[in-house]
Amino acid sequence: MVSIDTELVIHLMNRAGFGITPDELDSCTGIAYEDLVENLLGSKESSHIPDDVIFRDHVDLHASRSGVPAYWAYRMISTKSPLEEKMSLFWHGIFATGNSKLNNLRSLLNQIEMFRRSGTGKFDDLLLELSQDPAMLIWLDNQDNLNESINENYGREILELFSMGVGNYTEDDIKECARAFTGWSVANSEYMSLMAQKDSIWPYGRIVWHYDFKPGIHDVDTKEFLGEQGPFNGDDVIRIICSQKATARFIARHMYNFFVADEVPVPQWKDTPPRDPAAIDTLVEAYFEYDHDIKSVLRVLLTSNFFKESRYQKIKSPVELVIGTLRLSGEYNDDSKVDSSIFGVIAESDYMGQALCNPPSVEGWHTGEEWISSGALVDRVNFASQHIGNPDNDGVKHIVDRIRTDLRDDAHTVGELIESCGNSVGITRISEDTTEGVLDLFSQEEVQVKGKDAKIPIEDDTILRVLEFMVSSREYQLC
Amino acid sequence: MKTVKTIGINSNQPVGRGFNFPYDIAIKEDLGKSRTIYLLNRSNSATRMGTRIQYFTYEEDWIGEFGNPLEDDEAKFTRPVTLAFDNSDQLHVTDEATDEIKIFNSEGKFQRSIKLDSDSQGNGDRFGPAGIAIDSGDFIYVSSRYLNLIQKLTPEGRVVKEWGGTGGGPGEFSMPWGMDVDSQGDLYVADWRNDRIQKFDSEGIFLKTYGESGRGVGQFHRPSSVAVDANLNVAVADWGNERVQILDNAGSVINVLEGEATLSKWSHEWLDVNLDEREARNRADLKVLDLPDHLKNAYHEASQTEHKFWGPVSVKFDSENQLYVTEHSRHRIQVFEPAS
Structure with missing residues (x-):
């Protein structure tokens, strides 16, 4: 289980920022919550x-x-x-x-x-x-x-x-x-x-x-x-x-x-x-x-x-979802990555219902559940899974490396893999539905029998598939 | 220097006359008769529609264009940066996205390309050709924005010399950009992120540095282009300071230009058929600025008026020592001549 402190830091960064990468989370270790708030302010x-x-x-x-x-x-x-x-x-x-x-x-x-x-x-x-x-x-x-x-x-x-x-x-x-x-x-x-x-x-x-x-x-x-x-x-x-x-x-x-x-x-x-x-x-x-x-x-x-106490009480806005995903994927993580692809990427936020610099009226955007229409939900899920499911992205590669290193011996279970992947993309409370969905990804008999207690080899492809599933989950839509 | 004229007008069309984020020019002179200007439109970076080279006379008579996205692959551009003519009027165009120099004749017909690579570095990284200059012997100098080096090539594209490296010391570079060769064969490089101009001989021996980081006279902020006139005066497109500085060859500043644009021939023609804008414009005072403190800097002042340089990205001299300053964000060329 992720510690309460870690969960709180992730919550703070989801709301006061655009999420947090595993490395950024490491850098917060030992810093008091109030000091993190002051740093942000x-x-x-x-x-x-x-x-x-x-x-x-x-x-x-x-x-x-x-x-x-x-x-x-x-x-x-x-x-x-x-x-x-x-x-x-x-x-x-x-x-x-x-x-x-x-x-x-x-x-x-x-x-x-x-x-x-x-x-x-x-x-x-x-x-x-x-x-x-x-x-x-x-x-x-x-x-x-x-x-x-x-x-x-x-x-x-x-x-x-x-x-x-x-x-x-x-x-x-x-x-x-x-x-x-x-x-x-x-x-x-x-x-x-x-x-x-x-x-x-x-x-x-x-x-x-x-x-x-x-x-x-x-x-x-x-x-x-x-x-x-x-x-x-x-x-x-x-x-x-x-x-x-x-x-x-x-x-x-x-x-x-x-x-x-x-x-x-x-x-x-x-x-x-x-x-x-x-x-x-x-x-x-x-x-x-x-x-x-x-x-x-x-x-x-x-x-x-x-x-x-307000964790998971908000639906991410399209901009929060897009930017948070890109910060995780590391596609623009240094100045050599400046590239015309940015125009298409931010246009995805438009398709999800939030076009920066062009609000629907002087009243601005309606938020919360109004972000989610059937079309927008498909766009949101597709966007996140495409970017986090791409092992060529530096940030994704790094997350996979971290998880593989953390879970490198075979004493780890599918449940631990699920938790590690969830935490890496900012999900600290993983629902039964999501867990069941991940388990369905595995064809091994042991997983079918023992569920999340099953022990399996932790390969890069496996990690990537679970990460991709995590950002397709209901939990990833929330913050 | 004093203002001679302004050339051009903005256009957002993918074809036809009018500039769309012009990035560099090359001038073809028929001495004593005519000057033809070749202008590279960088255009909208999302779609690239409109990325092309237009050419027209000094008097703003439109001639034609080439290299647009509708052309064959070999003739079109992706992210072109700078232009230079060789001594046979072959136009060389760097394209930092495709690591090529594309070569056209003066009618815009594609001739061939030179592929640049980083094999000599052994790392297979992108080259990113930015600036280009060609000397009297048709040797080609090209700067690499990604590898931070200069290559000297034969006209056929064989590397005969290479120097540089990443850093801020003499002979090192940080994202170099525009270049020029003077009448004595020395090379000047706009060492963009080091905020200086470096001078080398034709074998790459470091000779001199001009300028340092800053906003003051004689200081540069991200210089993008350099040009040397017949008297060996050095014009620098001080891009990040929205100005052009002219130095003597020893490095003393002899002129600082901030722009003094007038209406071009094409602008007059446009306003003649858009009288509501001409009349409203006549009632406006586009030179008076009363900006709050947070907007009192060169960028904002340039953005909020019209006569000043905004994005002076390229400087070029013609044979009469007239200076051409291309501004990408005002979509025009301002021409200056020596004061005396």
């Missing part, structure tokens, strides 16, 4: 595939003309700071911005880099950066939000989807909020939005956007917002929003959904209580106790009992 280490090499091999990624999901995939696969990438993914799911309208992926990548830079800081600062983020401003038409004629798109979504949630403000608050953000625009907004509308790359490729405040179209008059009055601008509105308990609850529930256990989709939150109200209360308290600091809330979450 504080890590700003670089990755093993630097940008310059990526851009040399994929020149189109230099300008982010296309392929930002592929670039992001390199980052997620190779990062030594997985929580940083996980938080970027978290905010991308909430502040969901899509290139289908922007036609300017480099601007969208700047937004994702902003999540990487500010995603664990004070929520007020993050919301301010978001409100000045050119991709978000164009996505929600704020360049058309003028003092003479407001466009309330951003004013509505910042309240409904980015901070407080439906039911915690009025229609008047939306209008007043929009007034406060008038003039928050991008430089050369007329030309830039025309190029975006026409998907124009002429004459010299896309020009990346930058924020520009236009005082001439900003409404300086008094506003009344969430019970407060004043000549508010966007900064004031963000301060007021971030001081609301509804905001703390909304962010807490998102964090719970992303890191702890699957919740119902956001539109149902108004009518459906949280799965664990006490956990949400704990996170809300942390939000205020630590002055809206997201990293502090994360620390409370990751060290809480409700987190530690």
Whole structure:
């Protein structure tokens, strides 16, 4: 049996990262759980595939003309700071911005880099950066939000989807909020939005956007917002929003959904209580106790009992499944492995229902059970088994070598092989169904008679078949 | 140096005029009469559709193209990197994915290829030919990005000299890229990940290093290309710093170029039939930048304006000492001439 500590480390890395390889697990030996959490929260280490090499091999990624999901995939696969990438993914799911309208992926990548830079800081600062983020401003038409004629798109979504949630403000608050953000625009907004509308790359490729405040179209008059009055601008509105308990609850529930256990989709939150109200209360308290600091809330979450006890309560998102599998398979484990195959690999996540940089709507993706349709499940199983079932992949080769070395004498049973293979791909609780399925792989009479207590020769092919079965199991879909 | 003109326009089409992530050029001159520019489009790395060589006059009169994915296997490219003409106007193209130099005549007809290998190293690793330069005797120099060495080949492809090795010492390399041979037969190599240019004689004897890592004047960040003019001045595509630096042969910086693009002939033609964009563009100010601190660096400044170099990957001189800077992320060539 795997030790409780090992199981907890695997759980932490599944949620705060993209899983853990056997070697990485070894390197955690002897480190206290709280110290591992601190390492994750504080890590700003670089990755093993630097940008310059990526851009040399994929020149189109230099300008982010296309392929930002592929670039992001390199980052997620190779990062030594997985929580940083996980938080970027978290905010991308909430502040969901899509290139289908922007036609300017480099601007969208700047937004994702902003999540990487500010995603664990004070929520007020993050919301301010978001409100000045050119991709978000164009996505929600704020360049058309003028003092003479407001466009309330951003004013509505910042309240409904980015901070407080439906039911915690009025229609008047939306209008007043929009007034406060008038003039928050991008430089050369007329030309830039025309190029975006026409998907124009002429004459010299896309020009990346930058924020520009236009005082001439900003409404300086008094506003009344969430019970407060004043000549508010966007900064004031963000301060007021971030001081609301509804905001703390909304962010807490998102964090719970992303890191702890699957919740119902956001539109149902108004009518459906949280799965664990006490956990949400704990996170809300942390939000205020630590002055809206997201990293502090994360620390409370990751060290809480409700987190530690939440194993296998979540269905992996397509990106988590794809990236976690590739980190295990080691296909991109050094900078000589930069290769065009990355484009096809990350496209698999699209087929499974999560196309990075193109969320289905401003509401982002519905998660949990909604990831699993019959077609998506087949894609998920096929993807994992193809990549972990390929002995030419360096990571797979290494896992097979480790297991063979660990089990090299013939005193080991099929049950031990199953456990070793499961643990190697991050599965610590193997169901009876999965065990039965593995046993069916063996034709030896002894296995048919003695089941998992049977002793068999541990050959590479055998290990590989069991590994492949493990990543095809129900358990591998969960984390 | 002062700006002369800008050539080209972006295109995402797999055929026809317009550039799609141009990576290098070669210039064929009929002295006193005409200059024909051969431009390598690296294109979209996922599909490779559009990877090809286009050729056109200095005046932007379109002539043709070759090497696209629809051609026969022997004539098409996978991951082409650099171009060079020999003294018989045979265009040599390195392809780092297939470990080949493909050779075409000036009409784009495939002639033959030279297969490069690592047999002399005995390890069978990929060669990854990146840069290419051809001297007055038609000896071919090719840099290996994977093996970190330079090979000198006969025109037929027989290796006559090989030097290098992985490292940062004199004569060692880290993913070398572009190269040029000066009028005295010395070779200059953009030692990409060592952030320097190295100079060798024609037998591979190390002579000199130019530059060091950094962002300051005289420092380089991932230089991708080098070109030497008739006065032995050395132009360096300081790719990671989004600029071109020009040094005298002793190594003193005499010019730093950041780009000053104008509208090319093809750009004017395009805007003439897209008047809404021309008018909106005329009302815009694409040179004013007020960027937040985290975007105040060469890459972001280049990405958020239009006249500056963005991805200056290749530098080439013509016989009149005009400098051609190819920018992959702005899909154009900026041409400069000596100031005096």
